[in-house]
Amino acid sequence: MLKHDYAAPGIAALILAVAFPIYWLYAFHVGSENFVEIYRADLLSLSLSDLAFVFIGVLEIYIYLSLRRSFAERLSSGSVAILLLLMALLVTIFHATVLVDVALAVTATTLSEDAINTIGEFTVMVALGMLFAYALVGLILSIVLLLNRTGAPSVLKYFAVVLLVCCLLQLSIILSPANIFVFPVALLLLAFYFLSAPKMLEVV
Numbered sequence: 001m002l003k004h005d006y007a008a009p010g011i012a013a014l015i016l017a018v019a020f021p022i023y024w025l026y027a028f029h030v031g032s033e034n035f036v037e038i039y040r041a042d043l044l045s046l047s048l049s050d051l052a053f054v055f056i057g058v059l060e061i062y063i064y065l066s067l068r069r070s071f072a073e074r075l076s077s078g079s080v081a082i083l084l085l086l087m088a089l090l091v092t093i094f095h096a097t098v099l100v101d102v103a104l105a106v107t108a109t110t111l112s113e114d115a116i117n118t119i120g121e122f123t124v125m126v127a128l129g130m131l132f133a134y135a136l137v138g139l140i141l142s143i144v145l146l147l148n149r150t151g152a153p154s155v156l157k158y159f160a161v162v163l164l165v166c167c168l169l170q171l172s173i174i175l176s177p178a179n180i181f182v183f184p185v186a187l188l189l190l191a192f193y194f195l196s197a198p199k200m201l202e203v204v
Helices: 003-030 036-045 048-074 078-096 098-111 111-148 155-174 178-194
Strands: none
Touching: 003 048, 003 178, 048 078, 048 111, 048 178, 078 098, 078 111, 098 111, 111 155, 155 178
């Protein structure tokens, strides 16, 4: 395994570590302090922020799939591979809600306000469900990594600790906005992992 094999996901992690807080700080700055209200307002309008939303989603999915490939190549850990695949799937569904945004923008003149509100509220509930499920899966992943049964390097243990904090904040709901600043730390650790010289991991 050569170092440059994972240069792309390492760079993606660095970009997302910067783009993620910028996007959500902007969203909270121009909107209310309530995530549901911010998400619903963005859902009912089509703007450049939707492209940014898709962009950070694609980066996050790519990073999880790359991390899954890295684990598959360096050690035998089926549980981690499944968990990372689930996280990528949940992120995909969450960010795919932008398609509803596009659909509403196209059909807004033909739908009643009640219909638009119903679709918007349903999509918000789906998005919240994906975030909750993501936090649960991420929590399990962090525990698996911290149990030291995968032979993962130290940097991934640090990532697991930060991911654990992120998931607990997300599940608390009230403290979830703190992830604007905590999640980028996890991304920086992943960037370091991807860009560092690879080492053979112990298979246990």
